[in-house]
Amino acid sequence: MKAYQLTGPQTLEEVTAPDPEPKDGQVLLKIEHVSICGSDTHLNFHPTLPEEQYPFAPGLPCHEIAGTIVESKNPNNPVGQRAIILPTFDQGVGMTNGGLAELIASEKVIPLPDYGDTSDWVMCQPAGTAIQASREWGTTDDKTFLVMGQGAIGLSTTAVAYRMGAQKVIGVDLDDYRLAKAAELGASLTLNADRDNLVEAVMDATDGQGVDVVVEATGDSNGINVAMELVRRQGTIVSFTLVAADDPTVLRHQEWMRKEIRILPTNAAGAIDPVAPIRDMVGLRDRGWWDPAELITHRVGWDDIPDAYEMYSDRSDGVIKVAIAIE
Amino acid sequence: MKAYQLTGSRRLEQVDVDDPTPADGEVVVQIECGSVCGSDTHVRYQPVLAEEQYPLPPGAPCHEIAGTIVESRNPDHPVGQRVIALPDPSSPGGAGGGLAEYIATGLVITLPDTGTTEDWLMCQPTGTVLYSARRWGQSTDKRIAVIGQGAIGLSFTMIAERTGAKQVIGIDLLDYRLDKSRELGATDTINADREHVVEALAEVTNGEGVDVVVDASADPDGLNQAVSLVNMYGTIIGFSQIPRDQLPTFRHPDWMMKEARIIATGSSLSQTPTEAIQTMVDLKDRGWLDPSVLITHHSAWNDIPDAYEMYAGYTDGIIKNVLDISGAGKSGSKAGAAS
Numbered sequence: 001m002k003a004y005q006l007t008g009p010q011t012l013e014e015v016t017a018p019d020p021e022p023k024d025g026q027v028l029l030k031i032e033h034v035s036i037c038g039s040d041t042h043l044n045f046h047p048t049l050p051e052e053q054y055p056f057a058p059g060l061p062c063h064e065i066a067g068t069i070v071e072s073k074n075p076n077n078p079v080g081q082r083a084i085i086l087p088t089f090d091q092g093v094g095m096t097n098g099g100l101a102e103l104i105a106s107e108k109v110i111p112l113p114d115y116g117d118t119s120d121w122v123m124c125q126p127a128g129t130a131i132q133a134s135r136e137w138g139t140t141d142d143k144t145f146l147v148m149g150q151g152a153i154g155l156s157t158t159a160v161a162y163r164m165g166a167q168k169v170i171g172v173d174l175d176d177y178r179l180a181k182a183a184e185l186g187a188s189l190t191l192n193a194d195r196d197n198l199v200e201a202v203m204d205a206t207d208g209q210g211v212d213v214v215v216e217a218t219g220d221s222n223g224i225n226v227a228m229e230l231v232r233r234q235g236t237i238v239s240f241t242l243v244a245a246d247d248p249t250v251l252r253h254q255e256w257m258r259k260e261i262r263i264l265p266t267n268a269a270g271a272i273d274p275v276a277p278i279r280d281m282v283g284l285r286d287r288g289w290w291d292p293a294e295l296i297t298h299r300v301g302w303d304d305i306p307d308a309y310e311m312y313s314d315r316s317d318g319v320i321k322v323a324i325a326i327e
Numbered sequence: 328m329k330a331y332q333l334t335g336s337r338r339l340e341q342v343d344v345d346d347p348t349p350a351d352g353e354v355v356v357q358i359e360c361g362s363v364c365g366s367d368t369h370v371r372y373q374p375v376l377a378e379e380q381y382p383l384p385p386g387a388p389c390h391e392i393a394g395t396i397v398e399s400r401n402p403d404h405p406v407g408q409r410v411i412a413l414p415d416p417s418s419p420g421g422a423g424g425g426l427a428e429y430i431a432t433g434l435v436i437t438l439p440d441t442g443t444t445e446d447w448l449m450c451q452p453t454g455t456v457l458y459s460a461r462r463w464g465q466s467t468d469k470r471i472a473v474i475g476q477g478a479i480g481l482s483f484t485m486i487a488e489r490t491g492a493k494q495v496i497g498i499d500l501l502d503y504r505l506d507k508s509r510e511l512g513a514t515d516t517i518n519a520d521r522e523h524v525v526e527a528l529a530e531v532t533n534g535e536g537v538d539v540v541v542d543a544s545a546d547p548d549g550l551n552q553a554v555s556l557v558n559m560y561g562t563i564i565g566f567s568q569i570p571r572d573q574l575p576t577f578r579h580p581d582w583m584m585k586e587a588r589i590i591a592t593g594s595s596l597s598q599t600p601t602e603a604i605q606t607m608v609d610l611k612d613r614g615w616l617d618p619s620v621l622i623t624h625h626s627a628w629n630d631i632p633d634a635y636e637m638y639a640g641y642t643d644g645i646i647k648n649v650l651d652i653s654g655a656g657k658s659g660s661k662a663g664a665a666s
Contacts (some may be wrong), residue, residue: 048604131467138492139461141606165457167614182653250445280467283493288512288589 003058003101004305009048010313012100012306017058018106020097026090027109028071029085031326033119034099035064037126038151039242041313042219047244059098063087066112066122070103077109083283084110084125086274100305102326110279111288119323120293124285126321127264127277127292129240130156134164135277136238136264137213143164146202146211146230147187150178152295152321154239157187157215162186163290170205172198175316183297189225193226202230209233216241221249224263228255236262275318295321301326329655330427331631332386336375337639339426339632343504344385347431350419354435355398356412357663358652359444362391363426364452366568368639369545374570386424389650390414390595393438393448409444410435410607411451413600426631428655436604440610445649446619450611452647453618454567454604459592461603463539463562466490471499472528472537472556474519475544476504477620478647479566481511485543488512489616496525496531503644511620528556543568547575550589554582563589620645628654637646 001019004012009237022028023077044061066084069077077083085107087095097104112121134140145161147154150173160187161169171182171190178191191201202210211231214240216223227237243249256263286290297320308322328346331339349355371388382474392412399406413434414422423430438447456479463469471487473480476499479593487495489512497508497516505516515531517524536600540553541564553563569575579601611617623646626634634648 134491135465135468138464141457141610142461142603160491165610167488167609277469278495280491284467284491289488289491 001102002231005058005100006045006054006056006061008054010045010310011043012169013055013310014193015058017101019103022073022105022111023107024052024073026105026107027069027085028103028105028263029065029067029083030070031065031099031102031104032067032116033122034062034066034310034324035122035126035165036062036155036312036322036324037064038219040123041309043242044245045309047246048170057095057097059101059104060087060095062099063095064122064125065099065104066118066125068118068210069109073100074109075168077111079219081288082112082114084112084278086110086125086278099326108275110282111276112282119296119299119325120291121282121285122241122323123292123321124281126152127156127290128281129153129230130160131281131284133157133215133238133240133278136266137215137236138275141167142170144170144206145213145215145321146170146172147182147215147217148172148193148223148227148230148276149216149220150175151217151219154178154215154217155295155320155321156292157217158182158187159185159290159292161215162181168205168211170202170211173313178320181320184296198226199229206232209269212236215239221247224249225252225255227254227277228259229262231259231261233259234311236264238264238266243266255266296323299325301325328428329628331519332382332385332426333372333388334339337373337636339372339635340382342385344427345461347423347429349400349431350433351399352401352536353418353431353433353622354396354401354404354410355429355431356392356394356410356435357397357429358392358394358412358425358427360393360448361389361650361652362448362452363389363634363638363648363650364391365479365545365638368635370514370568370570370634372571373639376644384421384423385461386427386430387414389425391448391451392425392430393451394652396435397429404435404437409438409440411438411448411604413451413595418662423654426650436601436608438608444620446503446617447608447611447622449511449618450607450645451604451622453479453482453616454607455479455539455593455595456486457607457610458542458597458603459483459564459566460486460513462564462590466492468493469538470494470532470535471496471541473513473543474549474552474556475499475542476501476508476516477543477545479542480504480511480543481621481646482618483543483566484508484513485511485616485618487573488514488532494532494537496528496537501641504646507646519532524552525555536561538562539564542604547573551575551578551581554578554585554587558589559583559585561585561587563587565589565591566593580614581616622649624648625651627651628657
């Protein structure tokens with residue numbers, strides 16, 4: 001099969017790799033559409049990693065994948081069924097296969113309905129992580145929220161919190177185009193962290209208390225410290241941010257203790273059951289609750305993949321979500 | 328002022344009583360409309376209560392009330408403000424009720440300037456449901472069944488759907504309520520009169536069962552039914568008010584076997600009886616959920632006794648009835664005359 005693989009910083013090369021063989025319990029998926037996640041670019045595509053990490057396995061970095069099952073060694077997932085699939089995962093190594101390829105074998109399968117385009121359905125993968133995060137904060141209509149970072153994950157969280165009845169959602173980002181999208185999806189106040197005094201504005205909007213829940217989806221190693229300034233005493237921070245090994249967080253420990261803040265990590269890919277929240281997001285899209293496909297700003301093909309990673313990495317051209325057709 | 332009061336089982340009589348006077352921190356609300364709640368009919372209007380309980384205080388039984396403040400001893404709530412008013416059991420002048428021209432209370436929920444008062448009034452029952460629905464926690468990882476699809480059960484159905492439940496199953500004995508249930512967000516419905524509910528529930532959930540069962544049936548046996556329907560380690564939310572003389576035998580062994588949590592809820596008895604209703608008003612204001620879809624009937628002041636009969640008898644497709652209290656002053660009926 002043809003595939004891309006990361007051979008160095010910002011270098012995706014086309015290769016021919018052997019077709020994967022599904023093991024017992026797995027299926028082989030013919031990939032139709034994939035999408036890029038911030039963790040693909042910030043942690044893998046963009047930085048200069050230790051030499052021994054290159055090249056990545058064919059297909060990586062890409063873990064938002066949908067297509068049709070063409071071979072099955074799992075009776076629950078017959079050939080012909082459309083599905084989102086998650087890469088296989090090795091606790092020591094991380095993901096061991098990916099979506100920048102024609103085929104992928106895995107046991108982590110989320111069946112899709114028979115209608116609609118897989119480029120739209122694949123958006124239930126990132127949106128499912130927002131569902132997972134919502135389970136960390138619990139009930140919604142009795143709380144105020146602030147979502148730091150209005151990329152695809154932050155925007156999904158904004159949309160999900162608003163639809164669940166949040167009393168207020170404040171969106172924070174550095175890019176105005178992302179803040180405009182946040183307002184469209186339900187944020188009643190948006191703040192540009194470059195221009196606005198966040199602490200002042202948030203305290204103004206919350207009677208000086210801070211918000212009940214801060215969702216930290218910046219990808220910035222200092223994000224959690226900013227979140228601690230914005231959350232109320234005994235409030236909750238739900239963090240999506242995956243911090244690179246060479247940029248660790250120095251936690252403001254005293255601030256955390258003083259405000260008695262609950263900090264909850266949400267790591268969909270490494271979760272004990274990464275499939276469940278995505279499956280539930282597919283169910284919610286199916287019944288019309290929210291359609292995360294409204295996050296798609298760009299649709300590109302196989303040959304555009306390296307450029308699409310550059311664009312996502314640079315946040316250029318108003319990009320939020322790229323649907324990539326694997327032809 | 329003109330008022331109705333309950334003088335015996337299913338007997339509402341018009342009376343003329345003194346206007347209420349507000350205590351410190353209270354306001355007087357000129358009532359524009361009220362609505363009948365299941366607890367008004369099942370626990371108070373319909374049963375034969377102990378003789379010494381009659382007559383009920385003027386205005387009772389009715390606690391879904393909206394109107395405009397005409398006198399205020401509370402700086403947060405000025406004259407002219409439109410509000411939902413909750414009867415306050417701790418009020419020095421007595422709790423009062425909605426079947427009267429005025430009520431004095433310290434418990435009010437501020438309404439926006441837009442829209443009709445009767446539409447906003449529906450945030451009272453649905454707000455109490457919002458309070459209860461928080462007890463099951465997150466919705467997106469749960470299948471939720473609601474026994475009873477009256478105004479309260481339908482509100483549970485709507486809230487479960489909006490908050491992202493995996494599946495919402497409405498259960499009732501009456502088809503018109505099940506039709507409404509599907510219209511308002513239930514993914515599936517079960518007619519408990521015709522179908523074997525346990526089997527039907529297993530079928531519509533593909534054998535997954537339900538994680539949460541809400542008992543909004545007002546049926547004395549509703550809690551036992553909830554135990555029989557809920558999954559192992561599941562949660563039961565109790566909302567039904569059951570008259571003391573109809574208390575059923577609780578199926579204790581079944582409950583133990585399921586290890587189910589049972590959570591009784593009643594926001595009017597909570598420390599913050601206005602909070603969830605105020606939140607519901609805000610949510611209706613931004614278009615999240617409009618509980619006024621529950622209104623099926625309107626009744627004039629003189630027809631209020633008929634409205635209670637209709638509600639108690641589940642006749643004429645009744646879900647929610649708006650009572651025109653502002654018509655009291657315009658009605659020609661004589662105080663004290665039974666209508």
